[in-house]
Amino acid sequence: xxxxxxxxxxxxxxxxxxxxxxxxxxxxxxxxxxxxxxxxxxxxxxxxxxxxxxxxxxxxxxxxxxxxxxxxxxxxxxxxxxxxxxxxxxxxxxxxxxxxxxxxxxxxxxxxxxxxxxxxxxxxxxxxxxxxxxxxxxxxxxxxxxxxxxxxxxxxxxxxxxxxxxxxxxxxxxxxxxxxxxxxxxxxxxxxxxxxxxxxxxxxxxxxxxxxxxxxxxxxxxxxxxxxxxxxxxxxxxxxxxxxxxxxxxxxxxxxxxxxxxxxxxxxxxxxxxxxxxxxxxxxxxxxxxxxxxxxxxxxxxxxxxxxxxxxxxxx
Amino acid sequence: xxxxxxxxxxxxxxxxxxxxxxxxxxxxxxxxxxxxxxxxxxxxxxxxxxxxxxxxxxxxxxxxxxxxxxxxxxxxxxxxxxxxxxxxxxxxxxxxxxxxxxxxxxxxxxxxxxxxxxxxxxxxxxxxxxxxxxxxxxxxxxxxxxxxxxxxxxxxxxxxxxxxxxxxxxxxxxxxxxxxxxxxxxxxxxxxxxxxxxxxxxxxxxxxxxxxxxxxxxxxxxxxxxxxxxxxxxxxxxxxxxxxxxxxxxxxxxxxxxxxxxxxxxxxxxxxxxxxxxxxxxxxxxxxxxxxxxxxxxxxxxxxxxxxxxxxxxx
Numbered sequence: 001x002x003x004x005x006x007x008x009x010x011x012x013x014x015x016x017x018x019x020x021x022x023x024x025x026x027x028x029x030x031x032x033x034x035x036x037x038x039x040x041x042x043x044x045x046x047x048x049x050x051x052x053x054x055x056x057x058x059x060x061x062x063x064x065x066x067x068x069x070x071x072x073x074x075x076x077x078x079x080x081x082x083x084x085x086x087x088x089x090x091x092x093x094x095x096x097x098x099x100x101x102x103x104x105x106x107x108x109x110x111x112x113x114x115x116x117x118x119x120x121x122x123x124x125x126x127x128x129x130x131x132x133x134x135x136x137x138x139x140x141x142x143x144x145x146x147x148x149x150x151x152x153x154x155x156x157x158x159x160x161x162x163x164x165x166x167x168x169x170x171x172x173x174x175x176x177x178x179x180x181x182x183x184x185x186x187x188x189x190x191x192x193x194x195x196x197x198x199x200x201x202x203x204x205x206x207x208x209x210x211x212x213x214x215x216x217x218x219x220x221x222x223x224x225x226x227x228x229x230x231x232x233x234x235x236x237x238x239x240x241x242x243x244x245x246x247x248x249x250x251x252x253x254x255x256x257x258x259x260x261x262x263x264x265x266x267x268x269x270x271x272x273x274x275x276x277x278x279x280x281x282x283x284x285x286x287x288x289x290x291x292x293x294x295x296x297x298x299x300x301x302x303x304x305x306x307x308x309x310x311x312x313x314x315x316x
Numbered sequence: 317x318x319x320x321x322x323x324x325x326x327x328x329x330x331x332x333x334x335x336x337x338x339x340x341x342x343x344x345x346x347x348x349x350x351x352x353x354x355x356x357x358x359x360x361x362x363x364x365x366x367x368x369x370x371x372x373x374x375x376x377x378x379x380x381x382x383x384x385x386x387x388x389x390x391x392x393x394x395x396x397x398x399x400x401x402x403x404x405x406x407x408x409x410x411x412x413x414x415x416x417x418x419x420x421x422x423x424x425x426x427x428x429x430x431x432x433x434x435x436x437x438x439x440x441x442x443x444x445x446x447x448x449x450x451x452x453x454x455x456x457x458x459x460x461x462x463x464x465x466x467x468x469x470x471x472x473x474x475x476x477x478x479x480x481x482x483x484x485x486x487x488x489x490x491x492x493x494x495x496x497x498x499x500x501x502x503x504x505x506x507x508x509x510x511x512x513x514x515x516x517x518x519x520x521x522x523x524x525x526x527x528x529x530x531x532x533x534x535x536x537x538x539x540x541x542x543x544x545x546x547x548x549x550x551x552x553x554x555x556x557x558x559x560x561x562x563x564x565x566x567x568x569x570x571x572x573x574x575x576x577x578x579x580x581x582x583x584x585x586x587x588x589x590x591x592x593x594x595x596x597x598x599x600x601x602x603x604x605x606x607x608x609x610x611x612x613x614x615x616x617x618x619x620x621x622x623x624x625x626x627x628x629x630x631x
Contacts (some may be wrong), residue, residue: 135605298441
């Protein structure tokens with residue numbers, strides 16, 4: 001009983017409860033026929049949002065005003081350049097991944113460089129950066145759809161027991177992120193910075209180093225997600241990152257991470273990403289069009305933030 | 317020390333300088349742009365961007381951020397191209413209701429102390445959803461009066477310039493010269509002291525959001541007047557462009573420090589950046605990259621000027 005009570009106090013539990021409910025409603029509608037297929041599809045398709053959302057969560061943990069708007073542009077550029085570099089050659093898959101990671105390292109470093117040197121809010125710095133990165137992607141892509149190497153496409157779309165490998169990669173990344181956040185000094189650093197930057201600085205936390213690292217990690221995760229997404233969907237497209245700007249923020253918020261910073265929550269990213277995908281499939285099963293689906297998605301996000309605010313106010 | 321330039325003048329000087337430098341460069345590269353027709357072509361698409369930027373400015377004035385601006389302008393454009401065209405009264409009612417939703421959004425954000433980023437993020441899905449329902453495929457038609465207004469040819473000065481000056485003047489009057497404007501900026505400065513002084517921060521926030529909604533609706537109408545049709549994603553770029561325009565024009569994220577004239581100039585600068593590249597014969601692929609680069613340069617310039625100012629004060 002006490003185990004159940006402590007479980008309901010976890011902020012991430014609600015996103016899983018919601019995801020479970022939506023799953024149940026969808027499966028009931030189809031008479032239970034789609035139970036396995038739906039679960040596997042949800043795991044596969046939400047893995048990209050999970051990877052990007054984990055990076056965005058670390059940035060949001062840094063405190064108010066910290067949001068990385070360059071995530072979609074970084075995904076697109078990394079996907080495009082990595083696929084172009086690999087040129088459908090199976091032997092270049094690993095170097096291609098390194099190209100994607102290098103792009104993430106570069107974008108993240110410049111992001112924090114702009115924040116620090118120009119003393120501008122992170123939103124503006126990453127906004128400027130997203131313009132420049134997106135332009136580079138447009139210039140290098142030229143509207144062509146470059147195909148991934150066959151072995152990489154095979155890796156991204158298949159996996160053991162029908163669970164796609166991308167979902168396993170997402171799981172691995174979130175486990176590492178969780179260990180980093182909960183069991184390492186870095187996690188203490190960014191949480192303390194999010195709660196009070198001035199206090200963290202006085203306590204001897206290397207504020208600049210920790211923030212720099214966070215922006216770099218976020219950009220690298222975005223570029224890995226772009227690399228995988230481009231391989232998964234059969235090629236890089238210029239608009240492939242577009243939906244992940246709002247999605248990456250939405251999964252962080254729905255997952256129970258505080259938008260004001262200072263509190264992060266890795267399991268919630270999973271619950272929220274699964275939930276977001278399942279809502280779309282539920283509305284699809286009920287035959288509702290794209291318009292209704294988006295309206296429902298928006299209403300759900302607002303409902304979640306309203307509920308979360310009530311929870312917070314009742315605590316204090 | 318006798319000559320001290322006010323801080324606000326310095327803040328406005330940077331965007332003015334950036335716009336003039338770009339204009340001079342364009343005129344130098346293509347002297348024929350220095351004409352009625354040339355100016356109209358250069359700045360035509362700037363009018364809806366300027367309106368959206370001004371809308372974003374009202375939100376930034378109360379320390380919030382609207383991530384749904386692009387989706388909302390697209391929604392307003394879709395309403396203009398469909399309902400407002402076929403049955404003007406119903407269309408006007410829908411747009412008025414949308415402005416009311418904006419005001420309600422401001423009130424709820426204030427009452428529940430919600431993060432504006434997340435609420436507007438959710439609303440952006442809602443606006444796009446309604447827009448898709450209205451116009452599943454690109455299409456629609458501009459109401460005749462909108463079309464004639466946007467393509468009007470006033471004597472001497474092109475419509476785009478006239479419109480920009482009018483937008484700047486009207487928003488300057490609202491935000492800088494009325495008591496409501498002072499109240500809105502005060503909420504951005506210090507909400508507690510506004511409440512203690514006996515004013516209602518709730519009213520100010522709702523009013524700021526309503527004004528933002530109004531100008532965003534105007535942006536959608538103006539956009540349809542130029543393009544003569546609409547689709548649900550027509551203005552998605554405006555979210556980031558409008559934020560960039562306000563910042564370019566000397567606005568700050570916190571403290572209610574925004575400049576309506578600067579915001580319009582910032583929007584014009586961003587619009588001109590695209591044309592500038594085509595005069596240099598650089599591929600239009602780099603258009604948004606140039607907008608990002610200009611933003612970085614202007615922010616660096618502002619940092620430099622601020623430092624100079626602080627040194628003067630210290631010495």
